[in-house]
Amino acid sequence: MNQHESNAAHGEAQDALPWLANGSLAGAELERVQAHVHGCATCRAELALLHTLRAAGPGPAPGLDMEAALSRLMPQLDGQEPALPVQPDSLPVQRSWRVRLAANDRSWLRAAVAMQCCAIAVLAVLLLRPATSTDAQAGDYRVLGAAPGVQHGLIVMFKPATPEHELRRIVLGSGARIVGGPTATGAWMLGADEEAAAVMARLRREPAVTLAEPFGAEGRP
Amino acid sequence: MDKRADDTRMTARTPEGEACLVGRIAAGDRIAFDTLYRAYFPRLGRFLQRMTRSSTLIEEIVNDTLLVVWRKAATFNGSSKVSTWIFAIAYRRACKALQALDEPVDAVPDDVEGIATDRPEWQFAQLQLTHAVDAAIATLPLAQRTAFQLTFYHDMSYVEIAEIMACPVNTIKTRLFHARKRLALLLEDQLEGRQ
Numbered sequence: 001m002n003q004h005e006s007n008a009a010h011g012e013a014q015d016a017l018p019w020l021a022n023g024s025l026a027g028a029e030l031e032r033v034q035a036h037v038h039g040c041a042t043c044r045a046e047l048a049l050l051h052t053l054r055a056a057g058p059g060p061a062p063g064l065d066m067e068a069a070l071s072r073l074m075p076q077l078d079g080q081e082p083a084l085p086v087q088p089d090s091l092p093v094q095r096s097w098r099v100r101l102a103a104n105d106r107s108w109l110r111a112a113v114a115m116q117c118c119a120i121a122v123l124a125v126l127l128l129r130p131a132t133s134t135d136a137q138a139g140d141y142r143v144l145g146a147a148p149g150v151q152h153g154l155i156v157m158f159k160p161a162t163p164e165h166e167l168r169r170i171v172l173g174s175g176a177r178i179v180g181g182p183t184a185t186g187a188w189m190l191g192a193d194e195e196a197a198a199v200m201a202r203l204r205r206e207p208a209v210t211l212a213e214p215f216g217a218e219g220r221p
Numbered sequence: 222m223d224k225r226a227d228d229t230r231m232t233a234r235t236p237e238g239e240a241c242l243v244g245r246i247a248a249g250d251r252i253a254f255d256t257l258y259r260a261y262f263p264r265l266g267r268f269l270q271r272m273t274r275s276s277t278l279i280e281e282i283v284n285d286t287l288l289v290v291w292r293k294a295a296t297f298n299g300s301s302k303v304s305t306w307i308f309a310i311a312y313r314r315a316c317k318a319l320q321a322l323d324e325p326v327d328a329v330p331d332d333v334e335g336i337a338t339d340r341p342e343w344q345f346a347q348l349q350l351t352h353a354v355d356a357a358i359a360t361l362p363l364a365q366r367t368a369f370q371l372t373f374y375h376d377m378s379y380v381e382i383a384e385i386m387a388c389p390v391n392t393i394k395t396r397l398f399h400a401r402k403r404l405a406l407l408l409e410d411q412l413e414g415r416q
Binding site: 015016019021022023024025046049050052053054056057063064066068069070072073074076077080081 | 246249398
């Protein structure tokens with residue numbers, strides 16, 4: 001054993017000595033620590049000290065009256081029957097706040113995804129709202145990503161795990177072509193020569209498509 | 222008490238028996254609750270006497286803890302030992318009670334050497350090692366004191382203690398390391414020649 005390994009073994013043994021003394025150490029850790037302590041005078045002395053401390057432990061707590069305390073508690077049980085069993089996922093005692101806030105916790109992740117979908121839908125509706133007098137000129141220009149000659153635009157979102165070849169198959173199968181995207185939110189803009197409603201219906205039949213909405217004639221937002 | 226109560230007391234002596242008791246408590250079995258209460262009152266009493274000197278408060282915290290056990294027995298899913306679950310409840314209850322009373326939960330003396338010379342009761346306690354250890358442990362910060370006594374006087378593994386105190390295992394090891402060094406310093410005279 002080299003010096004580095006020897007120091008590491010000593011450090012591990014020093015940390016584990018209290019649990020070697022109380023007998024709760026087990027398995028490979030127990031074997032390693034015992035082997036080190038056998039050959040280390042410092043650890044043996046420390047272990048002896050811990051045994052002394054353990055032997056000098058406290059006696060029964062003075063001044064406590066168990067019968068009196070129990071007789072005070074029993075009447076309180078009447079108004080507080082045990083709660084019905086609940087699913088382990090919702091156990092408040094077992095789940096700390098750190099667990100509840102974990103990124104893979106389904107309880108709030110579902111709600112977050114649902115809220116995200118709602119937000120996307122609201123944004124899509126805002127994109128599709130009829131032009132008002134203030135933005136009547138909006139149709140006079142074309143977005144940079146819009147291909148010339150495209151008559152009908154659609155905004156489409158796919159499930160995040162959709163592979164590229166699947167995405168390509170869906171777009172080609174719908175009769176549309178990609179004219180823009182992906183945006184920061186993962187949306188793609190498609191252009192189609194035929195009616196947007198028909199293309200949209202084909203897209204919506206695909207399980208990997210999470211959103212398919214008309215984008216407005218000639219790519220007008 | 223009848224034979225059923227005696228049988229119940231027998232089952233309380235193993236971790237599996239305790240889990241069985243908790244299951245019966247979840248179904249509203251008061252004999253099982255009585256048994257668990259009697260098994261844990263002394264253990265929790267010894268645990269809590271390191272946190273507060275008030276017998277009334279200790280009994281109150283024990284009762285609060287066991288009342289939670291009564292109400293929440295159905296939520297115990299066996300992922301930990303019953304003792305770990307109950308001690309964790311007691312630890313949280315005690316911290317809450319001490320904070321409510323504004324008692325110092327981290328009583329750290331300013332001067333370690335000063336304890337021996339400035340406090341006659343501590344000098345008197347030196348006459349017996351048990352009393353000296355008791356007095357020395359009382360000077361540890363609450364977190365170190367709790368980890369120390371769960372290790373040495375309740376024989377718990379560091380994994381169980383980490384669960385009870387809701388902190389990483391390495392934190393428990395570090396707390397024990399500092400507690401040991403402090404106690405070795407405080408008890409230097411008493412421990413000399415005993416090893």
